[in-house]
Amino acid sequence: MAATSSLHASGLLNVVFHQLDVQDPDSIKSLANFIHTQFGRLDILVNNAGASGVIVDEDGLRALSIDPASWLSGKATNLVQGVIKTTYEKAEECLNTNYYGCKRVIEALLPLLQLSTSGGRIVNVSSLRGELWRIPNEQTREELADIDTLSEEKIERILERFLHDLKHNALEANGWQKMLPSYSISKATLNAYTRVLAKKYPSMCINCVHPGYVNTDLNWHTGTMTVEEGAKGSIMLALLPEGGPTGFYFDRTEMAAF
Numbered sequence: 001m002a003a004t005s006s007l008h009a010s011g012l013l014n015v016v017f018h019q020l021d022v023q024d025p026d027s028i029k030s031l032a033n034f035i036h037t038q039f040g041r042l043d044i045l046v047n048n049a050g051a052s053g054v055i056v057d058e059d060g061l062r063a064l065s066i067d068p069a070s071w072l073s074g075k076a077t078n079l080v081q082g083v084i085k086t087t088y089e090k091a092e093e094c095l096n097t098n099y100y101g102c103k104r105v106i107e108a109l110l111p112l113l114q115l116s117t118s119g120g121r122i123v124n125v126s127s128l129r130g131e132l133w134r135i136p137n138e139q140t141r142e143e144l145a146d147i148d149t150l151s152e153e154k155i156e157r158i159l160e161r162f163l164h165d166l167k168h169n170a171l172e173a174n175g176w177q178k179m180l181p182s183y184s185i186s187k188a189t190l191n192a193y194t195r196v197l198a199k200k201y202p203s204m205c206i207n208c209v210h211p212g213y214v215n216t217d218l219n220w221h222t223g224t225m226t227v228e229e230g231a232k233g234s235i236m237l238a239l240l241p242e243g244g245p246t247g248f249y250f251d252r253t254e255m256a257a258f
């Protein structure tokens with residue numbers, strides 16, 4: 001509500017607020033009812049909510065003063081293991097927010113998006129951590145890359161396998177990413193889900209985007225870009241013209257490989 005007030009003060013008077021917890025089906029239903037009653041349809045959905053899937057010793061992380069290049073390339077992976085911990089509870093929260101939460105919101109709002117006179121736009125905010133080349137396990141990489149055989153069931157079996165391996169302390173042995181493992185697979189599966197959806201609803205523009213390395217809470221303010229710069233990709237995809245690209249991954253404003 002504070003954000004809404006500040007947007008009103010800057011002259012954006014048609015901004016309205018509604019509570020949403022993407023982990024809570026009742027909250028999603030309430031938002032869908034609100035949009036239906038107030039507007040009768042939905043033109044653009046940006047799924048931006050995200051959770052990191054880890055517990056972080058922030059002072060310890062700051063003390064390591066990792067440079068952005070090492071952070072992004074994976075060079076810092078071993079260095080951060082002492083200050084960034086993946087727990088089962090945090091991993092579940094991460095998958096429930098970044099993958100299942102996004103899917104729940106889309107499913108609830110799809111009927112309203114289909115009423116859009118301009119075809120409807122969905123933007124799933126993803127991450128470069130979800131890029132396929134970063135997944136050490138070849139089978140997982142290939143399953144997620146094969147758009148001809150991808151399905152929601154197949155994607156979710158991968159998430160179940162991940163949680164099973166986490167529970168049995170077998171993440172590294174079974175080729176899951178060492179850096180932010182839950183976050184990375186949540187975004188890789190979100191990208192795959194984006195492709196499945198785009199294939200199923202060809203009249204809409206449904207894409208996913210890495211916003212850049214942005215200075216926010218999510219990365220404990222290690223990011224280097226401003227929030228305004230980070231919003232550019234999402235805004236571009238939200239405002240795509242009719243017949244624009246669908247089923248693609250963008251690194252900020254440029255189309256990139258999954």
Ligand SMILES: NC(=O)c1ccc[n+]([C@@H]2O[C@H](COP(=O)([O-])OP(=O)(O)OC[C@H]3O[C@@H](n4cnc5c(N)ncnc54)[C@H](OP(=O)(O)O)[C@@H]3O)[C@@H](O)[C@H]2O)c1
Nearest residue numbers: 020021022023048049050125126127213214216217218223
């Ligand atoms: N920052 C980066 O460098 C970076 C890089 C790649 C991708 N991304 C992606 O960008 C998106 C935005 O993240 P950010 O960097 O802006 O981080 P952020 O400042 O931590 O924002 C994350 C947002 O997600 C919301 N959220 C978390 N769980 C939620 C839930 N269950 N229901 C509804 N909202 C929930 C949070 O709401 P509350 O504040 O109310 O908790 C917060 O507004 C995320 O999807 C993230 O994965 C960010």
